[in-house]
Amino acid sequence: MKISYNWLKNYIDLDPIDHSPDVLVDTLPLLGFDIETYEKLGPPNMPNVVVGQVTSYQAHPDADRLRCCEVSTGEESALRQIVCGAKNFNSGDKVMVALPGAVLPGDFKIKKSKLRGQPSEGMLCSAKELHLGQDHDGIMIVDKNAPLGTSINALFTQGDTVFDLEITPNRVDVLSHIGVARELSARFGLPVKYPKLSAGKENEGKSLLADVQVLADDLCPHYTALSIQGVKVGPSPAWLKDAIEATGQRSINNVVDVTNYVLHETGQPLHAFDAAKIKGGKLVVRTAHAGESITTLDNLERELSTSNLVIADCERALVVAGLMGSVDAEVDEKTTDVVLESAYFTPKSIRATSRSLHLSTDSSYRFERGADPKGITYASLRAADLILDVAGGSIVGNRLEVGSEPSTLTVITLYPKQVRDFIGFEVSDAVIQSVLESLNLQVAQYADAENCPRWEVSIPSYRADLLRPVDLIEEFIRMYGTGKIPDSEVVARGIERTDDRLYSVNVSVADYLTGQNFNEAFLYSLRDPEEVRYFFGDSSHACLALDNPLQSDQSHLRPSLIPGLIDVLQLNAARGTTGTRFFERGHVYREVQGQLVELVSVGFVMAQESRQREWLTRESEDFYTSRTICENILEIAGQSAKKISFHPINSCDLWQGGHAAYAGDFGRMGYEITCGMINATTLKKRWDLTAPVLAGSILMTPQFFKRTTKRNRHKAISNQPASSKDLSLIVDTSTLAQQVHGDVSKFAQKSSQGFDCESVRIFDLYQAEGLPEGKKSLAFNLSFRAPDRTLKDKEVNAAFDSIQQLICEKTNYTIRK
Amino acid sequence: MEIELNTIIDGVQDKMPHLSTRAELEAYKATILGPNGAMTAVMKSMGQVPKDEKPAAGKLINKAKSSVVTAFNEVMQRIEAGEMATRLGPSIDPSLPSPDLDRGTLHPISQVREEMVQLFSKIGFSVAEATEIETEHYCFDALNIPADHPARDMQDSYYLPDQLTVANVEKHADEKYLLRTHTSTVQIRTMLESKPPIRIIAPGRCFRRDTPDATHSANFHQIEGLYVDEHVSLLDLKATLDYFVKTIFGPKAKTRLRPSFFPFTEPSFEMDFYSPDLGKLSNKWLEIMGCGMVDPEVFKSVDIDPDRFTGYAFGMGVERIAMILQGVDDIRYYYQNDVRFLEQFA
Known part of the structure; x- marks a missing residue:
């Protein structure tokens, strides 16, 4: 909202120094009114820009469009030649001259120069070049009486400052110059000067309207119409035009400008009708008829719905109530009789209409936040005064009025002690009271049973935002000044609560992965719909869609971190950086039986072979590298990796069949891992990456982190020597090592009586010639130990025999001799 | 006997620098201390030494034997050091860039x-x-x-x-x-x-x-x-x-x-x-x-x-x-x- 400093001065005596525009720039934000921008109109300080006179001119010998002017600036040395492109001046005109050495706005330095061979000692300026207006059609001609050589700043002292304030939605009362003046009055201790009214509600003659009828009093509880006869519509006087333009609007005509002026003065929107265009001599406030339409002043034909409130005559809707008039009833040059509307429309109704018509105006902006119910009469009489003043005419008849002012809360009970407790520092009752009263919040003092002071604070009608004691405390601290809140130490009593485990796990996971040379990446949670469908299918595509995406390539929630991480590999490869390992921690979304589930995820990718050549080559990563990382992450998350069973992935669009695996099930177990190689064909096709990429993705449910974990207890370890045996088994190629390992372990436990089989370890895999087709050989090392003695060979051999016997009996594995 | 022993010791001293592997050392050691070795032969001749000269002769032999053993141990240490050096390879250049990836970064x-x-x-x-x-x-x-x-x-x-x-x-x-x-x-x-x-x-x-x-x-x-x-x-x-x-x-x-x-x-x-x-x-x-x-x-x-x-x-x-x-x-x-x-x- 634009507020003009000069305009403000009509309502409050701002001191040019103590309350200068620069002081307001600092003051207003600390009162809660942020300044988005502010603009100083009028010229900035510009030495060497002075009044000069064009004594004569002639056409430039080599350029038709230029004139060579002889210019006097009153100095002894008299005339200087200045070349100028404008044609809007005559000999003898006084103009603004920028002499060599002057600096115009925009850091435009004026120097002696030559234009098409003709010397030019300065520049004749347009109003725009001097920040004196928008005019750039020619140079600026100044008053004939201005003394030659007068500095621009001596000639134009009347600069205004216009603040563009950001008013929070609760403060409709500040959406006007008087509103801002009230706030400054409270801060500076100056009175508000409300303009005096001459007009009255009751007048000689007959109203221009036969009747006003309100058919929707729930949407319009109070409607007034004042008649003014015999106005002369024409251009606004300069003061009115300046004011209207300062608020960023275009001047229309004197009557319309007055209604806009009063809106920006008091905050109350008004509407002026041309009485001659009201058919049937009657205004009807009603909801629109089905199928009714109106052509608003912005020349758009708008379809109305039956919930939209309109002001109509006997035939048609003339105004969308509280928003905008129609082209049919507007005040124009031919208007002589005016009906002036001032009304209260309920905020909900205006807001709904504004939304449904996609139309927001200065008027609707105020009505939808709630105009001052008691401001209606003042605004209408004030506008009448101004219309009579600038357009002549006279008020005729009594003001027509339907309904009455809606009531507002008037009193809030407040205890001064309550204020002190809330703010946490000492302030006397008297100070609190004087701050509240500066805001026109009148304090009546009482005492309750324990002789504790109790205040009944009365609230002005324009402060509908003040409803509760805490709102008054807010007003107190705002006006008292937040800068006066004392500095103090943080006082923190212990509270029994630890960080949510998800957070601490995430911190440890990042520590681990950065230690494994991964760079953390941050990616967007919204992904391309085609990608989601490609990797996760139609049902995921349907389930993960946003209702109202902004960009078509960011319309779906991500089901996985991996595609985004591959994007990162691609970007870094394209840019030739050294980045080959990335991870992300974030939330992902999955479809499960038509429902959406939000999951916590950790994902990582490593590009193989894309490393730069090194003087010493390391062995490259493989499937097992990615699996180990996944297992370690799960361990960090509190899940023992020993219990995890990995299953091979045979065919998948994202993962490479035969070189990737999965484990877990987030639905049943709370976690799920996928790891291994990314599908090489997909990688080439979608990302144009040829180097193999290994990746891992861990999904965990938020509930997974809420499990209580048991603290581990000590178990004695044996310090006796261990005995070991090796065993080699020939099994089907398709049999998973984990299966064989499980069997061997089971048999080993069973066969070790009185001692333990401490570990069963696979130490060799052989899968080549010498073995039957479709078979592989797995070699195990078994380690036995007793808690209390050295094992005898006989015991160990017996156990080993028993194991081999069990293998022969219970499995189809062959023992390799 | 003293002459024989000194000859053996001198022989060992001469041979020492030429022994560069464990095998050479063991083979040579056998010619001195093995069952048919020179030193063993001298020790065997103790039986013919008159009784009253035995203590002096014993001392001589022990002294000679310990100096031979010391010499062999020195050779052994030298060979082990050489083997270790071979196993360790040439000394490193600590200023070469690491072939490993840098530590990752937190975003x-x-x-x-x-x-x-x-x-x-x-x-x-x-x-x-x-x-x-x-x-x-x-x-x-x-x-x-x-x-x-x-x-x-x-x-x-x-x-x-x-x-x-x-x-x-x-x-x-x-x-x-x-x-x-x-x-x-x-x-x-x-x-x-x-x-x-x-x-x-x-x-x-x-x-x-x-x-x-x-x-x-x-x-x-x-x-x-x-x-x-x-x-x-x-x-x-x-x-x-x-x-x-x-x-x-x-x-x-x-x-x-x-x-x-x-x-x-x-x-x-x-x-x-x-x-x-x-x-x-x-x-x-x-x-x-x-x-x-x-x-x-x-x-x-x-x-x-x-x-x-x-x-x-x-x-x-x-x-x-x-x-x-x-x-x-x-x-x-x-x-x-x-x-x-x-x-x-x-």
Whole structure:
């Protein structure tokens, strides 16, 4: 909202120094009114820009469009030649001259120069070049009486400052110059000067309207119409035009400008009708008829719905109530009789209409936040005064009025002690009271049973935002000044609560992965719909869609971190950086039986072979590298990796069949891992990456982190020597090592009586010639130990025999001799 | 005998430098100390030595034997040292570049987020997490932002389709799901789960339907703080935020609370800070967070007695603070993940 400093001065005596525009720039934000921008109109300080006179001119010998002017600036040395492109001046005109050495706005330095061979000692300026207006059609001609050589700043002292304030939605009362003046009055201790009214509600003659009828009093509880006869519509006087333009609007005509002026003065929107265009001599406030339409002043034909409130005559809707008039009833040059509307429309109704018509105006902006119910009469009489003043005419008849002012809360009970407790520092009752009263919040003092002071604070009608004691405390601290809140130490009593485990796990996971040379990446949670469908299918595509995406390539929630991480590999490869390992921690979304589930995820990718050549080559990563990382992450998350069973992935669009695996099930177990190689064909096709990429993705449910974990207890370890045996088994190629390992372990436990089989370890895999087709050989090392003695060979051999016997009996594995 | 022994010792001394492997040593050793060795032969001749000369002869032999053994041990040590040197290979050049990858980096946003969390941890805040999908109730209504309130216009949100069910995000009634627009939702979830005293910090990802530019991104991160107890005052809020600003931006930083409006706090403020040490951003007031005292309406929506408890809350953008601290002028750099960018903050 634009507020003009000069305009403000009509309502409050701002001191040019103590309350200068620069002081307001600092003051207003600390009162809660942020300044988005502010603009100083009028010229900035510009030495060497002075009044000069064009004594004569002639056409430039080599350029038709230029004139060579002889210019006097009153100095002894008299005339200087200045070349100028404008044609809007005559000999003898006084103009603004920028002499060599002057600096115009925009850091435009004026120097002696030559234009098409003709010397030019300065520049004749347009109003725009001097920040004196928008005019750039020619140079600026100044008053004939201005003394030659007068500095621009001596000639134009009347600069205004216009603040563009950001008013929070609760403060409709500040959406006007008087509103801002009230706030400054409270801060500076100056009175508000409300303009005096001459007009009255009751007048000689007959109203221009036969009747006003309100058919929707729930949407319009109070409607007034004042008649003014015999106005002369024409251009606004300069003061009115300046004011209207300062608020960023275009001047229309004197009557319309007055209604806009009063809106920006008091905050109350008004509407002026041309009485001659009201058919049937009657205004009807009603909801629109089905199928009714109106052509608003912005020349758009708008379809109305039956919930939209309109002001109509006997035939048609003339105004969308509280928003905008129609082209049919507007005040124009031919208007002589005016009906002036001032009304209260309920905020909900205006807001709904504004939304449904996609139309927001200065008027609707105020009505939808709630105009001052008691401001209606003042605004209408004030506008009448101004219309009579600038357009002549006279008020005729009594003001027509339907309904009455809606009531507002008037009193809030407040205890001064309550204020002190809330703010946490000492302030006397008297100070609190004087701050509240500066805001026109009148304090009546009482005492309750324990002789504790109790205040009944009365609230002005324009402060509908003040409803509760805490709102008054807010007003107190705002006006008292937040800068006066004392500095103090943080006082923190212990509270029994630890960080949510998800957070601490995430911190440890990042520590681990950065230690494994991964760079953390941050990616967007919204992904391309085609990608989601490609990797996760139609049902995921349907389930993960946003209702109202902004960009078509960011319309779906991500089901996985991996595609985004591959994007990162691609970007870094394209840019030739050294980045080959990335991870992300974030939330992902999955479809499960038509429902959406939000999951916590950790994902990582490593590009193989894309490393730069090194003087010493390391062995490259493989499937097992990615699996180990996944297992370690799960361990960090509190899940023992020993219990995890990995299953091979045979065919998948994202993962490479035969070189990737999965484990877990987030639905049943709370976690799920996928790891291994990314599908090489997909990688080439979608990302144009040829180097193999290994990746891992861990999904965990938020509930997974809420499990209580048991603290581990000590178990004695044996310090006796261990005995070991090796065993080699020939099994089907398709049999998973984990299966064989499980069997061997089971048999080993069973066969070790009185001692333990401490570990069963696979130490060799052989899968080549010498073995039957479709078979592989797995070699195990078994380690036995007793808690209390050295094992005898006989015991160990017996156990080993028993194991081999069990293998022969219970499995189809062959023992390799 | 003495002559024989000296001859053996001289022989051994002469041979020593020429022995370069274990095998050569063992073979030569056998010619001296083996069953048919020279020294063994001399020892065997002891039997023919007259009885009274035996002690002297014994001494001579022992002395000679020990000098031979010492010589062989020296050779052995030399051979072992040589073998070790072969095994170890040539000495390294410690200045060659490492063939291993560099340590990875924590993302600059993570770094700042963690620094902030640690700072608040020290004064008793613990981390609370919640889902990114929320419902209108927890994102707006419970925070005193009613459906038709103009403040809801201030947040343009991403919604999920009406017919969808999110299995692990609980609804209040039949309201719509959306992606949370602020971490203030965690305030509500936490206050519903536990009763005062509550002191939490909630870092998390948020979403707004903004067109991306240098300061807006489809998703961004916030940190929300909430403290609810008996007698929590505005003074406490200021003390906490001053501590935060001075710790993260340095002791020269100044703060101010600029009155503002949020439906979920009353009074509400924007906190600005001012620092002489911020490069281009030095010596001007920079807005860094919204804060205020929890509005009694919010307490009512989570069944906390507003007459007994008061509290403060604050929320700030992690990217914004990171951009100020790290001198980054376009938020989109954070989401490109070019390692040359990421490694600058390692």
